[in-house]
Structure formats: C-alpha cells, structure tokens
Amino acid sequence: MTITLVFDLDDTLYLERDYVRSGIRAVDLWARSAIGLKGLADAAIRLVESGRYDKLFDTALTMLGVPVDPQMILQMVSVYRGHVPDIQLAPDARAFLSAGHDYAFALISDGFSVAQHRKVDALDLPRFGINPIICTDDWGRDYWKPHSRAYEGVQAAHAGRSTRFIYVADNPTKDFLAPRALGWGTVQIDRPEAIHPRTAPSDMHRADMAIASFDQWSHERILALFDSIVERSQIG
Numbered sequence: 047m048t049i050t051l052v053f054d055l056d057d058t059l060y061l062e063r064d065y066v067r068s069g070i071r072a073v074d075l076w077a078r079s080a081i082g083l084k085g086l087a088d089a090a091i092r093l094v095e096s097g098r099y100d101k102l103f104d105t106a107l108t109m110l111g112v113p114v115d116p117q118m119i120l121q122m123v124s125v126y127r128g129h130v131p132d133i134q135l136a137p138d139a140r141a142f143l144s145a146g147h148d149y150a151f152a153l154i155s156d157g158f159s160v161a162q163h164r165k166v167d168a169l170d171l172p173r174f175g176i177n178p179i180i181c182t183d184d185w186g187r188d189y190w191k192p193h194s195r196a197y198e199g200v201q202a203a204h205a206g207r208s209t210r211f212i213y214v215a216d217n218p219t220k221d222f223l224a225p226r227a228l229g230w231g232t233v234q235i236d237r238p239e240a241i242h243p244r245t246a247p248s249d250m251h252r253a254d255m256a257i258a259s260f261d262q263w264s265h266e267r268i269l270a271l272f273d274s275i276v277e278r279s280q281i282g
C-alpha cells in the first residue's frame with residue numbers, strides 16, 4: 047500500500063504572486079488596446095506589492111484618475127481569470143515531483159474553474175502523474191474547501207492503492223479541516239513569499255507539521271506522523 051500525497055496548488059506548488067503579476071500584465075494589455083488606458087500594470091503592481099489585493103482593479107483605476115465602471119471591472123476580471131498564465135513550478139516543487147518517489151500524487155484546488163484549469167495546463171501537472179486533479183469550483187462554490195467532497199473523491203479514486211493520505215497545502219484557514227476530520231495527515235508548506243495569512247484560527251485548523259519548502263521533506267517524519275494519527279484516533 048502506498049501513501050497518496052495530495053497537493054494544493056496556489057502557494058504550494060508555485061507562487062501565487064507570480065500568477066497575480068501575470069494576470070495584471072494580461073489586463074494591462076487588454077486595457078491598452080480596448081480602452082487606450084496606459085499605466086494600469088504599474089498601479090496594480092504597486093498595490094499588490096503593498097499587500098493590497100482586494101478590489102485591485104477598482105483601486106488601480108482610481109489611482110489613475112479613471113472613473114470606475116462596473117462593466118469595465120467585470121471585463122478586467124474576466125480577462126484576468128481567463129488569461130494563459132506565465133507561471134513556473136517552485137524549483138523545490140519541481141524537483142520533488144520529478145524525484146521518482148513511491149508516493150502516488152493527486153491535487154485539490156479551490157479558485158475559479160477557468161483560472162485553475164489554465165494554471166494546471168501552464169504547469170503541465172498531469173506530466174508528473176498527478177491524478178486526479180480536482181478543481182472544486184467545477185462543482186460550484188459550495189464545494190470549495192473546507193467541504194469534504196474533493197478529499198473523499200481522491201480517497202475513492204485511490205481505493206485499493208492507498209490507505210494513507212496526506213494533504214500538503216499552505217493556508218490553515220481552510221486547507222486542513224476536512225482532511226484532518228477524515229484521518230489524513232496534513233503538512234503545511236509555509237513559503238515566506240506566500241500571499242495568504244498562515245496562522246491557524248484554532249487547533250482544529252492546524253497542520254500536523256510545517257515545512258518551508260519541499261527541500262525539507264522527510265519520509266521518516268511522514269511515517270512518524272501516521273503513527274501519531276493512529277494514537278490520536280485511539281485516544282479520541
């Protein structure tokens with residue numbers, strides 16, 4: 047019986063900030079040709095560099111002295127989500143996925159369907175034997191994490207092959223609740239450049255262990271982790 051490692055996508059396998067920059071460049075190109083507006087990328091990148099992701103295009107337009115038109119914002123968001131992203135796997139993630147382990151791989155990602163599928167394609171994830179690749183938004187917003195449907199889907203897909211599952215992800219607010227409840231191991235990848243807050247709201251939200259990158263992966267620690275989960279379930 048093998049162990050299945052299930053990865054999150056954004057800020058786990060690649061840096062989401064690279065996607066944001068790539069999307070801003072795509073929207074900037076659109077704005078130049080569709081409405082003759084220059085300077086959007088500079089304004090938007092200045093905002094994200096100061097940590098302001100909320101209402102990004104509204105604020106950038108205001109900075110440029112352009113009145114905010116909701117229709118225009120909708121178009122910008124649609125260009126952003128639909129663009130073909132210029133992103134790469136984090137070097138440690140690429141090395142890890144290519145290393146020829148005995149693990150099986152799968153992926154569970156939240157986020158708007160179109161955007162997530164474009165990311166999966168740009169990173170060529172099926173090439174690494176990651177299967178299934180589940181974008182929860184294909185089922186609708188109700189099934190985003192922490193809903194358990196995607197995790198149960200991976201278990202069903204790997205039945206007869208794996209009895210032990212680990213979710214590797216970055217965001218304790220939503221990533222670890224459901225897999226913990228299913229008895230999975232959880233590993234937080236705590237990249238210094240990650241976008242989202244990385245402090246757990248409660249003990250139930252916390253991962254079993256944290257690493258700064260896949261370079262710190264240890265199979266021995268993973269095996270010890272499963273021993274501690276068995277103890278946890280016997281005590282509980």
Ligand SMILES: [Mg+2]
Pocket residue numbers: 054055056057058215216217
């Ligand atoms: Mg993430």
